[in-house]
Each structure stands twice: as C-alpha cells, then as structure tokens.
Amino acid sequence: MGLMVLNVAYVFAPVGPDTCGGAEQVLAALDRALVAEGHTSLVVACAGSQVAGELIATAPLPAKFTDDLRWQAQREHRKRIERVLRQRPVDVVHCHGHDFAEYLPPAGIPTLVTLHLPADHYEAGALAECRPRRYFNCVSASQRRNFPAAKAMLPEIPNGVPVPALQACHAKRDFALALGRICPEKGLHHALDAAALAQAPLLIAGRVFPYPDHEQYFAETIQPRLGRQARFLGNLDFARKRRFLTAARCLLxxxxxxxxxxxxxxxxxxxxxxxxxxPVGALPEIIEPGVTGFIVHDAQQMAEAIQASGNIDRERCRDVARQRFPLQGTIDRYFEYYRELVATARSAKIA
Structure with missing residues (x-):
C-alpha cells in the first residue's frame, strides 16, 4: 500500500530543482522519489515552489525577511498543516525547517524532523520536549555528536547527490569556484583572499537572501572586491551549476x-x-585529503591548495562520489524510516 507523506519546508525557503539550500534539495529529492515510486507526496512550502507531488502553497517570499513576517509565515504554515491533516489521510509528516516547533502537527501523528542545521540553530526546549511519535535525525555523524542525547534521536542519514546526473564533459579551466548562500557564515571573504594570493580567477555563485545581515555582507564585504579577477554569477540552475562545477579548477x-x-x-x-x-563540521568527513581535495586552516594554505588542485585525479573523484554519495541510498534510508514510523503507529493503535 502506498504512503501519503507530508513534507514541510522552512517558511522562507522555496523548494524546487534549482533551489539553493541543502534542506530544500533533500526535500525536493524525496518528493520526486515518492511520486516516482507511486506514493502520494504533499509539500507545504512557499508559493512559487516547484514539486513533483502536490504543493500546498503558503504566501510568496517577501521582499525582506523580518521577524514579524517570519512569525506570520509560521502561523500560515501551521494553518495549512492543520487543514491538510483534517482533510487527508497523511501517514507521516516530515519537517525540514529549523523552526519546526512553531508548526508541529498534533502529538501522536508520526512525525520525522530532519535537523539540517547546527544544534545552536534550534531551541533547546523543542529538542528536549517529550512528544509521542515525534523523532529526529541528523545528516552527519559530526552533527549528531553535537546534539544532546535523546531517545527520539534516530541514527543519522547522510545526504547524497544525483551522481549520474552530475557526470558531464566540460574542459577544465583555471578558475576557482565558491558556491552557496552569500552570507557571513560561508566565509567567502576568505575565498577572495585565497584566490588573490594564488593569483587565480575566482567565480562566486549563489543567492543573497533578503536577510539584512546577508545583504550587508554582500554589499560591504564581497561586492567592493569584485572585478576582472573575481566575478559574481548570481544563483545557478542545475545545468549551469554542473557546468561550472565541472569546469572549475577547485571548489573553495x-x-x-x-x-x-x-x-x-x-x-x-x-x-x-x-x-x-x-576543517569545520562534516567537511573532514566528506573530503579525503589528497584524493578528493584538501583540508586547510587559513587563506594562505587555501591559496597553496588552489595551485595543488591540478594534481587531483578527476576520475578518482567521480569514483569516490559513486561509492560514497549516491542519492538513492539517502532516499532508501528515509523511506525505511517512513515505513517504521507508520508500522509503529499502527501497532500502537491495535494494542
């Protein structure tokens, strides 16, 4: 029998094939896989999201992200979830936002909360609350070690990527690439420093979300340093991202x-x-020094690694990705959790 799964995105994060955030990419992959395998996929996300299943849309993203607008969006998320649960026989709710506690379904409904962010992004009370049939999972071993021990914490499910879809042929060029959200925590000013020291062209790609500190960081720290040797590409769709990743000398x-x-x-x-x-968080778990990249401690070492990147075997990198990062493995693990949560809930009803 097919499952009906309700995935819930963060209130200010659109879901789709070209989304910027990792949590939203995982959600989009699960949505596509659910539909492909004959299950029913429902997704609560902001208007403009693109899903394979059924989108339960909330308001479009605002021009600016403020606390008042976030609280308003959380209330709207909560109303949409309550309505869906009244009208549809949902088997599992899967929350991906760090503000999940603001719109959790009623206690007793099988709910999985994937913790995509570091522990300090979550309210301690939301993690410690004892709530029937609500479970957590982390996305890496290093992340899980930083969360408090809890009976509701399931083994971590490492993320994966669509490796076959990323196998493209583009000639290598000399530029280094920095790709991701444009915000202080991503440290892109260090990438600019390293590229300048290495005298290597740098391409920066990603999205500047309308948080005041993100916009200020870009305007004051990144934009003034752009020029012939450092260019900003903006957000990339999947095809352009694959092209630039394949052509880059290295990713910083x-x-x-x-x-x-x-x-x-x-x-x-x-x-x-x-x-x-x-060497922060899960990055040392992902990168094999000298095989798929380098772990460095400052801009000078990063500059030296840019120069040394030409010695890395491209095909060896691809082989490692096929072995270690298959997206299907991630999806299979989540589907196992869905089935286990549903079976546990049904057993409890019978008892």
Whole structure:
C-alpha cells in the first residue's frame, strides 16, 4: 500500500530543482522519489515552489525577511498543516525547517524532523520536549555528536547527490569556484583572499537572501572586491551549476560554522572537481585529503591548495562520489524510516 507523506519546508525557503539550500534539495529529492515510486507526496512550502507531488502553497517570499513576517509565515504554515491533516489521510509528516516547533502537527501523528542545521540553530526546549511519535535525525555523524542525547534521536542519514546526473564533459579551466548562500557564515571573504594570493580567477555563485545581515555582507564585504579577477554569477540552475562545477579548477569552502553536511562539496566531487575547505563540521568527513581535495586552516594554505588542485585525479573523484554519495541510498534510508514510523503507529493503535 502506498504512503501519503507530508513534507514541510522552512517558511522562507522555496523548494524546487534549482533551489539553493541543502534542506530544500533533500526535500525536493524525496518528493520526486515518492511520486516516482507511486506514493502520494504533499509539500507545504512557499508559493512559487516547484514539486513533483502536490504543493500546498503558503504566501510568496517577501521582499525582506523580518521577524514579524517570519512569525506570520509560521502561523500560515501551521494553518495549512492543520487543514491538510483534517482533510487527508497523511501517514507521516516530515519537517525540514529549523523552526519546526512553531508548526508541529498534533502529538501522536508520526512525525520525522530532519535537523539540517547546527544544534545552536534550534531551541533547546523543542529538542528536549517529550512528544509521542515525534523523532529526529541528523545528516552527519559530526552533527549528531553535537546534539544532546535523546531517545527520539534516530541514527543519522547522510545526504547524497544525483551522481549520474552530475557526470558531464566540460574542459577544465583555471578558475576557482565558491558556491552557496552569500552570507557571513560561508566565509567567502576568505575565498577572495585565497584566490588573490594564488593569483587565480575566482567565480562566486549563489543567492543573497533578503536577510539584512546577508545583504550587508554582500554589499560591504564581497561586492567592493569584485572585478576582472573575481566575478559574481548570481544563483545557478542545475545545468549551469554542473557546468561550472565541472569546469572549475577547485571548489573553495571557507565556511566559518560547523557545516552539518555539504551537498555542494559532494556535487563538486561527483563532477570530478576537488574541494578545498576549512576543517569545520562534516567537511573532514566528506573530503579525503589528497584524493578528493584538501583540508586547510587559513587563506594562505587555501591559496597553496588552489595551485595543488591540478594534481587531483578527476576520475578518482567521480569514483569516490559513486561509492560514497549516491542519492538513492539517502532516499532508501528515509523511506525505511517512513515505513517504521507508520508500522509503529499502527501497532500502537491495535494494542
């Protein structure tokens, strides 16, 4: 019998094939897989999202992200979820936003909360609350170690990427690439420093979300340094992302927070491109030094790694991605959790 799964996105994060955030990419992959396997996929997300299943749309993204607008969006999310649960026989609710506690379904409904962000992004009370049939999972071993132990915490499910779709043929060029959300925690100013030291062209791609600190960071720290040697490409759709990842000399990841995972690092490796990163969070779990990239500690070491990236074997990178980062493995694990949550709930009803 097919499942009916309600996936719930973060209130200010559109879902679709070209979305920027890792959580939204995971949600989109689950949505596509549910439909492909004959299940019913429902998705609560902001208007403008693109899903394979049925979109239960909330308001479009505002021009600016403020606390008042976030609270308003959370209320709207909660109303949509309550309405769906009244009208449809949902088997499992799967929440992906760090603000999940603001719109959790009623206690007793099988609910999985995937923790895509570091522990300090979540309210301690929301994690500690004892709630029937609500479970958590992390996306990497390093992330899970930083969360408090809890009976509701299931084993982590590492993220994966569509490796076959990332196998493209583009000639290697000399530029380094930095790709992701444009915000202080991604440390893109370190990438600019490293590229300048290495005298290497740098391409920066990603989205500047309308949070005041993100816009200020781009306007004051990144934009003034753009020019012939450092260009900003904006947000990339999947085809352009694959092209630039494949053609890049290396991907730079100078993050200054504990990354819980990194889809873009996995995507780069699947494209045959080494990753040069700071040793934060899950990045040392993803990168094999000298094989798929380098772990460095400052801009000077990053500059040296840019120069050394030409020694990395592209086909070896792709082989590693096929072995370690298959998206289907991630999907299969989530589907196992869905079935286990449903079976547990049905057993409890029978008892």
């Amino acid at each position: 990841m100078p993050s200054v927070i504990a990354e819980t995972s990194s889809l873009v690092a996995m995507e780069a490796i699947a494209c045959g491109t080494p990753v040069v990163a700071f």
